[in-house]
Amino acid sequence: MHKEHILTKNQQIIFDLIDKSPEPLKAYSILFNVQKRGIKAPLQVYRALDKLVEIGKIHKIESRNAFIACHNSSCQVAKATAFSICEICEKVTEISSAGLSKYLANFKDKDGMKYSKYNLEFFGLCKKCNTR
Amino acid sequence: MHKEHILTKNQQIIFDLIDKSPEPLKAYSILFNVQKRGIKAPLQVYRALDKLVEIGKIHKIESRNAFIACHNSSCQVAKATAFSICEICEKVTEISSAGLSKYLANFKDKDGMKYSKYNLEFFGLCKKCNTR
DNA sequence: TATATTAATGTTATATTATTACACAGTGTT
DNA sequence: AACACTGTGTAATAATATAACATTAATATA
Ligand SMILES: [Zn+2]
Ligand SMILES: [Zn+2]
Ligand SMILES: [Zn+2]
Ligand SMILES: [Zn+2]
Numbered sequence: 001m002h003k004e005h006i007l008t009k010n011q012q013i014i015f016d017l018i019d020k021s022p023e024p025l026k027a028y029s030i031l032f033n034v035q036k037r038g039i040k041a042p043l044q045v046y047r048a049l050d051k052l053v054e055i056g057k058i059h060k061i062e063s064r065n066a067f068i069a070c071h072n073s074s075c076q077v078a079k080a081t082a083f084s085i086c087e088i089c090e091k092v093t094e095i096s097s098a099g100l101s102k103y104l105a106n107f108k109d110k111d112g113m114k115y116s117k118y119n120l121e122f123f124g125l126c127k128k129c130n131t132r
Numbered sequence: 133m134h135k136e137h138i139l140t141k142n143q144q145i146i147f148d149l150i151d152k153s154p155e156p157l158k159a160y161s162i163l164f165n166v167q168k169r170g171i172k173a174p175l176q177v178y179r180a181l182d183k184l185v186e187i188g189k190i191h192k193i194e195s196r197n198a199f200i201a202c203h204n205s206s207c208q209v210a211k212a213t214a215f216s217i218c219e220i221c222e223k224v225t226e227i228s229s230a231g232l233s234k235y236l237a238n239f240k241d242k243d244g245m246k247y248s249k250y251n252l253e254f255f256g257l258c259k260k261c262n263t264r
Numbered sequence: 265t266a267t268a269t270t271a272a273t274g275t276t277a278t279a280t281t282a283t284t285a286c287a288c289a290g291t292g293t294t
Numbered sequence: 295a296a297c298a299c300t301g302t303g304t305a306a307t308a309a310t311a312t313a314a315c316a317t318t319a320a321t322a323t324a
Contacts, residue, residue: 062194084245095241103235109227113216115256124247
């Protein structure tokens with residue numbers, strides 16, 4: 001298992017917001033939403049985001065510059081992430097597939113370079129968007 | 133096979149620069165480098181980059197906001213990209229593995245969502261950085 | 265040829281995303 | 295106390311990307 005991290009005030013405020021959001025949130029949208037809670041500057045948001053990413057409570061969706069809470073039991077795979085992204089409605093889902101993570105964890109390229117981390121983003125249409 | 137795209141002047145200038153660079157280039161570094169060739173504004177760069185990405189001549193490294201030329205015979209896999217990224221020297225290599233692309237092209241998640249595109253970024257230490 | 269259409273360009277301004285720099289406060293260790 | 299470490303607050307600025315609008319070039323098709 002993994003260590004429980006005690007979040008600081010700013011980290012907790014920002015994590016709560018992301019965690020209850022149905023969609024990935026962008027840094028400045030987070031900032032706007034937490035200003036009433038005393039977080040006034042971008043840097044306060046980015047610092048919390050950095051930490052939350054580091055400890056695996058959230059992930060960054062690189063192609064969208066947005067952040068999503070991890071729901072893979074918080075998160076043994078902070079260093080091995082996969083997402084599906086709908087190109088119409090922008091719905092993002094974290095993929096949790098033992099087969100996929102095993103395949104990628106063991107993947108070695110020609111040079112024999114061993115990887116400590118990966119991020120995979122799939123794009124397509126979600127079921128809803130595909131059928132209309 | 134795939135259609136050869138005839139590049140416009142701006143596209144050609146910017147592609148040439150990226151193509152001869154040993155490392156991924158960022159948009160504003162490109163802008164700086166092509167100003168002597170008459171490209172003056174960010175938008176001119178971004179438009180060319182967008183097009184070059186679209187036709188598969190270059191790829192965007194999302195985690196680095198940088199662009200690299202495709203060397204997979206230009207590029208049948210614009211929609212199926214994989215890279216290895218060294219976290220020390222920032223060397224980026226496009227991975228060309230039939231096994232990997234086959235595995236990912238056929239991957240389906242629980243929802244049965246079918247993907248039209250993916251991007252995978254592996255992180256680790258390149259051979260050089262690993263042995264010092 | 266004329267003309268409609270599409271794709272690319274040039275330019276200015278602006279929006280969005282992210283970091284630098286510096287001062288300070290709390291916590292634990294020596 | 296002195297030190298290291300982590301987090302905070304604030305202002306300024308850097309880096310990345312797009313909107314809006316006018317113009318020109320290339321392509322299609324009538
Ligand atoms: Zn996760
Ligand atoms: Zn959708
Ligand atoms: Zn390629
Ligand atoms: Zn390296």
